[in-house]
Amino acid sequence: EVQLVESGGGLVQPGGSLRLSCAASGFTFSSYRMSWVRQAPGKGLEWVANIKQDGSEKYYVDSVKGRFTISRDNAVNSLYLQMNSLRVEDTAFYYCARGGYNYGIWGQGTLVTVSS
Amino acid sequence: QSALTQPASVSGSPGQSITISCTGISSDVGNYNSVSWYQQHPGKAPKLMIYDVSNRPSGVSNRFSGSKSGNTASLTISGLQAEDEADYYCSSYTSSFTYVVFGGGTKLTVL
Numbered sequence: 001e002v003q004l005v006e007s008g009g010g011l012v013q014p015g016g017s018l019r020l021s022c023a024a025s026g027f028t029f030s031s032y033r034m035s036w037v038r039q040a041p042g043k044g045l046e047w048v049a050n051i052k053q054d055g056s057e058k059y060y061v062d063s064v065k066g067r068f069t070i071s072r073d074n075a076v077n078s079l080y081l082q083m084n085s086l087r088v089e090d091t092a093f094y095y096c097a098r099g100g101y102n103y104g105i106w107g108q109g110t111l112v113t114v115s116s
Numbered sequence: 117q118s119a120l121t122q123p124a125s126v127s128g129s130p131g132q133s134i135t136i137s138c139t140g141i142s143s144d145v146g147n148y149n150s151v152s153w154y155q156q157h158p159g160k161a162p163k164l165m166i167y168d169v170s171n172r173p174s175g176v177s178n179r180f181s182g183s184k185s186g187n188t189a190s191l192t193i194s195g196l197q198a199e200d201e202a203d204y205y206c207s208s209y210t211s212s213f214t215y216v217v218f219g220g221g222t223k224l225t226v227l
Contacts, residue, residue, distance in 0.1 A: 035216070045156075045207070045218045047207070047216040061214050101209040102150070102167040104167070106161040108161055
């Protein structure tokens with residue numbers, strides 16, 4: 001079964017850090033560009049970042065540039081999002097998704113809450 | 117404000133057809149056939165319904181169709197069913213600094 005499973009979410013104070021992970025299974029992970037998409041509670045979807053198959057190209061939404069880093073380890077079929085200098089407005093469900101600009105496979109999401 | 121503009125809500129009765137619009141600019145919808153549509157039920161992850169403007173993934177009902185004219189893409193749902201009630205989002209590749217942009221979402225109510 002093709003599957004993406006996120007982990008690593010939780011409650012963190014403003015200015016803190018968190019690392020999200022996404023474990024892929026059921027498909028050739030190294031063949032796909034991968035992305036992170038977030039959704040604040042009750043709000044719409046927002047694209048966050050994506051990474052090329054070999055990790056050589058990375059793109060970010062302006063609001064997270066310099067604070068978030070996307071990475072991947074094709075040897076263990078995993079995608080990551082290192083989030084530093086977190087802000088209250090980063091509070092959201094974070095989904096990993098297969099693809100660069102259209103996403104046929106999504107994880108179940110992991111909730112990141114930034115609050116004091 | 118979202119990069120792509122969608123109506124906040126649309127509604128229709130069972131069996132009817134509805135269309136949701138998604139308006140962008142020349143650097144996204146207007147110049148790229150990379151528009152996708154997603155359906156999201158409450159508490160669930162989004163589901164891809166249409167990709168590359170008008171293509172349906174395997175398993176998606178042929179009641180869902182997509183099109184594009186100029187800077188505006190559209191999702192049409194025919195033969196509305198109760199289970200179609202959900203939020204719908206469009207997205208597009210963009211040549212601006214952001215790689216992908218989403219619409220603000222449209223809540224579909226089946227009356």
